Amino acid sequence: MSEENKTLVRSFFESFSNGDLDATKAIMADNHIFHFPLADEPMDKENHAGAQSVFKAAIPDLKFEIHDQIAEGDKVVTRFTVTGTFTNEFQGLPPSGEAIEFSGTNIMRIVDGKSVEEWDAFDTMALMGQLGAIHTHH
Numbered sequence: 001m002s003e004e005n006k007t008l009v010r011s012f013f014e015s016f017s018n019g020d021l022d023a024t025k026a027i028m029a030d031n032h033i034f035h036f037p038l039a040d041e042p043m044d045k046e047n048h049a050g051a052q053s054v055f056k057a058a059i060p061d062l063k064f065e066i067h068d069q070i071a072e073g074d075k076v077v078t079r080f081t082v083t084g085t086f087t088n089e090f091q092g093l094p095p096s097g098e099a100i101e102f103s104g105t106n107i108m109r110i111v112d113g114k115s116v117e118e119w120d121a122f123d124t125m126a127l128m129g130q131l132g133a134i135h136t137h138h
Helices: 002-018 021-027 045-058 124-131
Strands: 028-035 063-072 075-085 099-111 114-122
Touching: 002 021, 002 063, 002 075, 002 099, 002 114, 021 028, 021 045, 028 045, 099 124
Parallel strands: 028 114
Antiparallel strands: 063 075, 075 099, 099 114
């Protein structure tokens, strides 16, 4: 199951990169829960899909590059880098036209070929600074 689960997770990130958010949503189980560092509480399937849509709209060329994947039991850990260009407004922040890049780690728990739970950990300060949400000193 480990290799099948890693393939499923790769297809999730490839679909997100390609803007096929219906495909990412199809991988989420109906009871899917997403733990996201910038959200006050976990997101359900609809809210997670909505957040993906908003982020992809702001960064249309967004791409996930997968560096490592480790699978054990029902979980897959993926280390990734996200790149793209901040082209469109994001939650009230005006687009800068600048490149964004941040790295992170995703843990996905898979049951019966669907993501039931996901945890993201990533460099939130780098992302917020690149989006202009916070001012960083160089």
